Amino acid sequence: MEPAVGKPSFFRNIMVRVLLFGVFIIVVRFAYIVTITGESCNRGDFCFFSLPENLNFVIAGAGPGASAIVGSDSVSRSNPRRDLYTSKDWIKAVNFFSSVFQDLMSEGYLLPNSKSLCVETPGGQEVFALKEIGVGDSIGIFKKASKPLVISGEGHRIPFRNNTFDFIFSGGARFDKSVRSSAFASEITRTLKPEGFLVFHVKAKDTYSFNSFLGLFDSCELEKMRHIDGFDSSLPYIREIIMKKKSEILGHGDKISGGDSGNECSIQEHKRDLIRNAEPLITDEPLKPWITLKRNIQNIKYLPSMVDISFRGRYVYVDVGARSYGSSIGSWFRKKYPKQNRTFDVYAIEADRTFNEEYRLKKKVTLLPYAAWIRNETLSFEVNHDPNHPGLEDVKDKGRGMGRIQPKKSSGNVVDGEVDEIQGFDFAEWLKKTVTEKDFVVMKMDVEGTEFDLIPRLFETGAICLIDEIFLECHYNRWQRCCPGQRSTKYEKTYGQCLDLFTSLRESGVLVHQWW
Structure with missing residues (x-):
């Protein structure tokens, strides 16, 4: 007679399954404790x-x-x-x-x-x-x-x-x-x-x-x-x-101080060293500035392409004379500026009310609908529609010309373009209240000649020390594209004065680029 083996095999299979299930429970519990809760494992x-x-x-x-x-x-x-x-x-x-x-x-x-x-x-x-x-x-x-x-x-x-x-x-x-x-x-x-x-x-x-x-x-x-x-x-x-x-905290290192006025500042030597690696300035006045200056953009050495900008408090881009969002913020800064994966706070300063509605739709841009100026006062804002203005042929902002500010005119004065009354604000003081020396600050300035007022004011107040990199368009009586041999009468400054402005900035340790 054959021995009966069915019942022991049945019980053995049940015991094996129970044991495997128990091991499975223990493994799952262990994985939960160690992986999910981040705790060590103990009997409890x-x-x-x-x-x-x-x-x-x-x-x-x-x-x-x-x-x-x-x-x-x-x-x-x-x-x-x-x-x-x-x-x-x-x-x-x-x-x-x-x-x-x-x-x-x-x-x-x-x-x-x-x-x-x-x-x-x-x-x-x-x-x-x-x-x-x-x-x-x-x-x-x-x-x-x-x-x-x-x-x-x-x-x-x-x-x-x-x-x-x-x-x-x-x-x-x-x-x-x-x-x-x-x-x-x-x-x-x-x-x-x-x-x-x-x-x-x-x-x-x-x-x-x-x-x-x-x-x-x-x-x-x-x-x-x-x-x-x-x-x-x-x-x-x-x-x-x-x-x-320090045993005692006497003040804050992010404040500009020094001198009798309390507004002076000294730019650190390591920033001056960067100037040696920057692209050279164009010393000879270009006969065709609309070509030469535009091509020069390809030669610009951006600061983040030369150094590591990791250790800064905030990252800020200020577009002074921003015009439309697509004029430079969207078309250049967002797409081409090397940001090293940092998120920038963007400020657009634009006095032309035509662009106000557009910026309301841009949640990541703060619009200041005023004119950057050397003090707080009411100004006249003139929109020039001169078709011979270099660069105006590229503007597609609803046919708007380039706007510039000037002291408020009396009713008897006659101007060539459309004139609005706007509020100007002390740009240097605003900058000092908005950013600190711990921040990484990039600025683009295209203010139709007002740069000769704003840049000295930045030096005077010490706010220049807060800026890491400037892209500056300098306006002068340049040769006109339409009329060979003739200069624009819109601006009184010469190319030599513009070059002096760029040179003084670089000699002071400010990384400035000739912009278009």
């Missing part, structure tokens, strides 16, 4: 992968007692959770930061009793390295928590009170990627104690970006800067910047 979380409380794996070269598992003495006595970090990249990062912190400790910037914060640390390597070299009171913040090393928080919104930390570190060049650099810097200095130390690892590849970075921290002083090798291929070369928070 219904996770069977927890390790004994006293289990430690030593990481070679990470410092005395370094371990891959954070023990109760090395991380947190109040939180029993343990994280297992065994990847080669994580261990390599711990080794790197341990070496960095040991150097800082030997130089006195970091002490064993320093209350320390690591900003934007997704894996907590920096925090782990600090604890393993003896800085026990350390914590990290990142958008997604990884307890107990890292809690939830972001660089531009740090969840700690003022003057909390003795030492703050931001590594991995993560500051470079911040789109809120000004808020990032403000929060870091807010939570640092007076005379506490900030240490950053940033790319800051050029002098311009380095000085821009320092400019964000007006309440701190530079202690030391050195170049170091990064710990992976994505960061082969970085700058280590060490700063100390």
